[in-house]
Amino acid sequence: SPPTPVFRRVLLKLSGESFCKPGEGGLSEEEISRIARQTAQVARLGVSLAIVVGGGNILRGATLRGSKVIRETTAHYMGMTATMINGLALQDALEGQSIPTRLMTTIRMDECAEPFIRRRALSHLENGRVVILVTGTGSPYVTTDTAAALRGKELEVEVILKATKVDGVYSAPPEKNPHAIRYDHLTFEQVMQDQLKIMDMTAIGMCLENKLPILVFDFKKEGNMMRAILGEPIGTWVGS
Numbered sequence: 604s605p606p607t608p609v610f611r612r613v614l615l616k617l618s619g620e621s622f623c624k625p626g627e628g629g630l631s632e633e634e635i636s637r638i639a640r641q642t643a644q645v646a647r648l649g650v651s652l653a654i655v656v657g658g659g660n661i662l663r664g665a666t667l668r669g670s671k672v673i674r675e676t677t678a679h680y681m682g683m684t685a686t687m688i689n690g691l692a693l694q695d696a697l698e699g700q701s702i703p704t705r706l707m708t709t710i711r712m713d714e715c716a717e718p719f720i721r722r723r724a725l726s727h728l729e730n731g732r733v734v735i736l737v738t739g740t741g742s743p744y745v746t747t748d749t750a751a752a753l754r755g756k757e758l759e760v761e762v763i764l765k766a767t768k769v770d771g772v773y774s775a776p777p778e779k780n781p782h783a784i785r786y787d788h789l790t791f792e793q794v795m796q797d798q799l800k801i802m803d804m805t806a807i808g809m810c811l812e813n814k815l816p817i818l819v820f821d822f823k824k825e826g827n828m829m830r831a832i833l834g835e836p837i838g839t840w841v842g843s
């Protein structure tokens with residue numbers, strides 16, 4: 604019999620870096636296929652899956668802070684549209700794995716994606732479709748982490764699976780400090796106090812207030828997403 608997932612509904616936050624080769628930018632078909640394969644495995648278990656897609660492989664608004672040509676506010680809107688590019692790619696890659704999907708956007712782009720309407724998103728999830736959420740919150744000066752916290756709460760998920768390139772949360776950057784320790788479990792208060800950079804502070808605040816736990820794990824390691832869903836001890840669990 605197939606393994607039993609410990610969650611019924613999760614929100615997966617895929618940062619833009621899941622769409623490109625490590626240290627590079629843009630889109631890599633190989634990386635997109637890899638992430639789609641892992642995601643498809645989880646979806647086949649019958650777990651209800653909403654995915655918030657980032658755009659950092661293309662553009663982060665904050666990088667244009669101080670530009671004399673493009674206003675920072677504009678840059679954030681550019682960043683949000685970047686997530687649409689990734690979302691379209693992910694949709695095709697997942698459907699290539701025979702996973703039914705719907706692409707939903709906060710900023711209207713009717714020819715590409717459905718508008719995000721909470722009740723419609725819930726009905727897609729109930730009908731076994733993977734819901735891919737793009738253009739973040741639709742508002743500048745936050746990131747897709749905040750969108751993940753917001754949509755996670757709205758769609759009543761049990762946990763946010765935050766896929767990153769490190770295998771959890773460390774007391775210091777592990778590549779710089781060999782004595783950095785990896786936490787298995789953290790409270791939101793610890794994250795706030797020590798300013799541990801796992802998501803932006805708005806997102807952490809929102810998760811804390813809503814008691815929405817976050818599992819930070821390394822997505823590059825094949826099978827990790829599945830391990831997370833089966834409740835195996837990987838990454839760092841952030842909760843109350």
Ligand code: UDP
Binds near residue numbers: 617656665685743
């Ligand atoms: N962004 C925004 N509002 C949102 C979500 C995203 O303004 O609600 C912009 C912001 O500039 C951000 C960029 O879009 O830097 C890309 O998203 P993000 O940095 O979250 O991508 P990731 O780090 O996950 O690849």
